Amino acid sequence: MTSNPLxxxxxxxxxGAVIAVCRNPADGRFLLVRRANPPDAGLxxxxxxxxxxxEDLLTAASRELTxxxxxxxxxxxxxxxxxxIHRDEDGALLFHYVIVAVRCDLTSPLSAPEPVAADxxxxxxxxxxxxxxxxxALASAGVFTLAQRAEKEARGS
Numbered sequence: 001m002t003s004n005p006l007x008x009x010x011x012x013x014x015x016g017a018v019i020a021v022c023r024n025p026a027d028g029r030f031l032l033v034r035r036a037n038p039p040d041a042g043l044x045x046x047x048x049x050x051x052x053x054x055e056d057l058l059t060a061a062s063r064e065l066t067x068x069x070x071x072x073x074x075x076x077x078x079x080x081x082x083x084x085i086h087r088d089e090d091g092a093l094l095f096h097y098v099i100v101a102v103r104c105d106l107t108s109p110l111s112a113p114e115p116v117a118a119d120x121x122x123x124x125x126x127x128x129x130x131x132x133x134x135x136x137a138l139a140s141a142g143v144f145t146l147a148q149r150a151e152k153e154a155r156g157s
Contacts, residue, residue: 017084017097018057019048020065020104021150022073028154029128030147033068033121035140039086039095044132045140047121048099061102069115069124073104079150082142101146103153 022031032044047068051060058075065073084097115124132139132147 012093012095014083014096014098016051017049017099018051018061018064019046019099019101019146020061020073020075021046021079021101021146022065022071022104022106023147023150023154024106024126025154027126027128028151029126030132030150031065031069031071031115032125032127032132032139032143033115033117034123036120036122039084039097040140042122043140044127044135044138045143046101046146047124049120050097057100057102061100061104065104067119068117068121070118071113071115072107074107076103076105079103079146079153103150 020031023029024031031047033047034044035041047065048061049064049067051057052063055063057078061075062073065071079101081098081100084095084099086094086096088094115126117124129144129147129151132144135143
């Protein structure tokens, strides 16, 4: 009788996720949330989360933004994609997300209401590019750079 070998440890597979980059065209401020859950719990960043099975990127970004802030938007286009890879102290992979940043526009840009933090957001608010730049370690990595990119695209430069 042969013994069964121990099962291989399960390595987390990459998962798809989105973040919603929403800029109010009336005043140029960006919508950010302070995250309640890992990764980046307690830090400010763009609303976002996992893509549901069968859901396209634009719909996922709009849904996540609505769940976290209560605001109604529509996904417009993908801005960029990046990896979010987290490891434990020993270097073992905890999780790996491939995140697509999606530009979302308010459905009523002339009357942008104040967001209400919901779902996994502790706080939500509108912030100028300058304010985002001052967040420093209080913001998720890349938030300021992504806001700058979205600002440039909005200005057509």
